[in-house]
Amino acid sequence: MFIFKSKPPLLRYICVYPKHNLCRTLKTVNPRVRFAPSPTGYLHLGGLRTALYNYLFAKSRGGAFVLRIEDTDQSRKVEGSVDALIQDLEWAGIECDEGPAKGGKYGPYVQSERLHIYQEQIKKLLDNGSAYKCFCTERRLNILRRDAIKSQKIPKYDNRCRNLSQEVIREKMKAGTPYCIRFKLSSDCLFFDDLIFGGIAYDVSINEGDPVLLKSDGYPTYHFANVVDDHLMGVTHVLRGVEWQISTTKHLLIYKAFGWTPPQFGHMPLIVNPDGTKLSKRHSDVRVEDYRNNGIYPLALVNYITLSGGGFDHVPGAGVRLKTMEELAKEFQIDKVSSHPSRLNPDLLEECNRLEIKRQLQDEELTKTIVTKVQKLVTEKYPEENLNISEDHVRNVLNWSTSRLTRIEELASSKFGFLWILPSNTVDVNKEVFEKLINTLEDISMKEFEQNCLKDHLKDFSTKNGIKFPVLMKMMRSALSGLNEGPGVAEMMQLLGKYQSLERIKAVMR
Ligand code: GLU
Numbered sequence: 001m002f003i004f005k006s007k008p009p010l011l012r013y014i015c016v017y018p019k020h021n022l023c024r025t026l027k028t029v030n031p032r033v034r035f036a037p038s039p040t041g042y043l044h045l046g047g048l049r050t051a052l053y054n055y056l057f058a059k060s061r062g063g064a065f066v067l068r069i070e071d072t073d074q075s076r077k078v079e080g081s082v083d084a085l086i087q088d089l090e091w092a093g094i095e096c097d098e099g100p101a102k103g104g105k106y107g108p109y110v111q112s113e114r115l116h117i118y119q120e121q122i123k124k125l126l127d128n129g130s131a132y133k134c135f136c137t138e139r140r141l142n143i144l145r146r147d148a149i150k151s152q153k154i155p156k157y158d159n160r161c162r163n164l165s166q167e168v169i170r171e172k173m174k175a176g177t178p179y180c181i182r183f184k185l186s187s188d189c190l191f192f193d194d195l196i197f198g199g200i201a202y203d204v205s206i207n208e209g210d211p212v213l214l215k216s217d218g219y220p221t222y223h224f225a226n227v228v229d230d231h232l233m234g235v236t237h238v239l240r241g242v243e244w245q246i247s248t249t250k251h252l253l254i255y256k257a258f259g260w261t262p263p264q265f266g267h268m269p270l271i272v273n274p275d276g277t278k279l280s281k282r283h284s285d286v287r288v289e290d291y292r293n294n295g296i297y298p299l300a301l302v303n304y305i306t307l308s309g310g311g312f313d314h315v316p317g318a319g320v321r322l323k324t325m326e327e328l329a330k331e332f333q334i335d336k337v338s339s340h341p342s343r344l345n346p347d348l349l350e351e352c353n354r355l356e357i358k359r360q361l362q363d364e365e366l367t368k369t370i371v372t373k374v375q376k377l378v379t380e381k382y383p384e385e386n387l388n389i390s391e392d393h394v395r396n397v398l399n400w401s402t403s404r405l406t407r408i409e410e411l412a413s414s415k416f417g418f419l420w421i422l423p424s425n426t427v428d429v430n431k432e433v434f435e436k437l438i439n440t441l442e443d444i445s446m447k448e449f450e451q452n453c454l455k456d457h458l459k460d461f462s463t464k465n466g467i468k469f470p471v472l473m474k475m476m477r478s479a480l481s482g483l484n485e486g487p488g489v490a491e492m493m494q495l496l497g498k499y500q501s502l503e504r505i506k507a508v509m510r
Pocket of ligand 1: 036037038070222226239240241244
């Protein structure tokens with residue numbers, strides 16, 4: 001951190017320097033990072049990205065990943081959201097080393113359980129003159145705000161209580177006047193090297209009055225608790241969303257007032273829709289829970305995030321390769337995280353999920369779980385039917401469907417209903433032809449009851465019996481699936497197996 005001698009031009013941000021602190025970070029070992037969500041609802045894609053990149057950064061360098069719950073704004077707290085959050089993180093494969101459920105030597109990890117710590121720390125700033133008591137009423141602050149807006153100025157506190165005499169303060173305290181504690185903002189233009197964006201310089205006092213550190217109800221504000229906790233928890237790197245970048249120089253001033261060495265900061269860009277528009281939290285798709293309920297696998301989601309956010313060597317034209325969590329951690333490079341908005345490409349999510357299904361089907365244990373899942377899905381979908389869901393059949397279907405399926409749930413859709421239940425539509429078939437067909441099919445050995453051989457047999461049959469191949473296929477498709485479209489007839493027969501195929505063909509003769 002350094003301070004400009006003279007004020008920089010009136011700009012909100014000046015990003016002028018390349019990332020020269022990176023060399024230091026690239027060599028970092030055993031970093032301590034944290035994910036510090038507020039329990040105000042569900043975990044969204046943006047939050048998951050922050051948690052994931054912190055986790056990967058820690059794991060790539062033998063460091064620790066800490067979960068800290070920032071619940072100082074009690075009015076926004078949503079019951080049950082901490083548990084849901086921990087569950088979502090675990091589902092995604094992000095295990096914390098320290099946190100509310102896990103414990104750790106820097107706890108408690110929930111800010112509302114650390115109020116005594118903030119009370120203790122604020123005394124240091126009051127004693128060294130960096131903070132002061134402010135007795136301004138809500139009414140006065142509102143008037144200030146209103147007047148500023150009227151005269152088209154930036155609404156900010158006028159720092160009136162900064163210079164109250166000791167006597168006035170004593171009197172107000174004696175009278176029990178409520179007060180908060182504010183931080184004396186200096187007009188230093190602080191500079192820091194953002195690990196992702198490069199050099200950032202900003203003079204907070206241009207746009208803000210002295211900020212509140214401790215509210216009149218004894219709760220700290222986000223800024224104060226965040227700085228105190230990051231310091232006391234030994235956090236070495238703060239990786240968070242770009243919306244917090246504007247607050248960082250304010251945090252640096254607080255570190256300076258305490259005489260503490262600040263961590264290094266890196267801010268991650270916004271996540272945007274494919275067309276570049278802002279991702280709305282209200283859009284149900286961005287809730288991690290919704291991805292889970294929609295049949296997206298955690299590793300697919302995690303890979304999808306990294307594909308749009310960067311952080312890895314990119315081999316042009318190499319296509320999508322699904323990486324395990326260990327591979328992601330090993331290959332993660334903070335200097336490769338992009339500072340441009342991360343554009344989501346939902347096609348990549350689908351591709352990642354397909355690859356994950358394929359990966360799971362190469363593992364016997366995971367395959368068993370999928371088989372059970374399919375049996376359950378199909379039974380729920382067709383509770384009344386006499387179903388064909390033997391393990392062998394489900395495995396067959398799964399092997400066949402890997403390149404077709406994006407989600408396992410699709411197997412319970414009506415498109416694939418023919419795989420599990422007998423078709424209910426009766427079709428008009430040429431009984432004479434079908435009689436002969438049954439005989440032919442019965443003669444085909446189990447070994448030859450396979451797509452390519454079947455196709456040859458059927459072609460042969462159509463020629464010998466003088467029935468046009470497309471006509472035969474139409475009748476057979478209808479008998480086998482009750483559908484007009486779908487996979488090829490021979491393919492369908494291979495999937496259903498000899499016994500089922502014959503059963504269905506015989507059924508239309510009755
Ligand atoms: N509690 C803040 C949030 O909800 C954390 C910001 C930070 O990481 O400093 O995003």
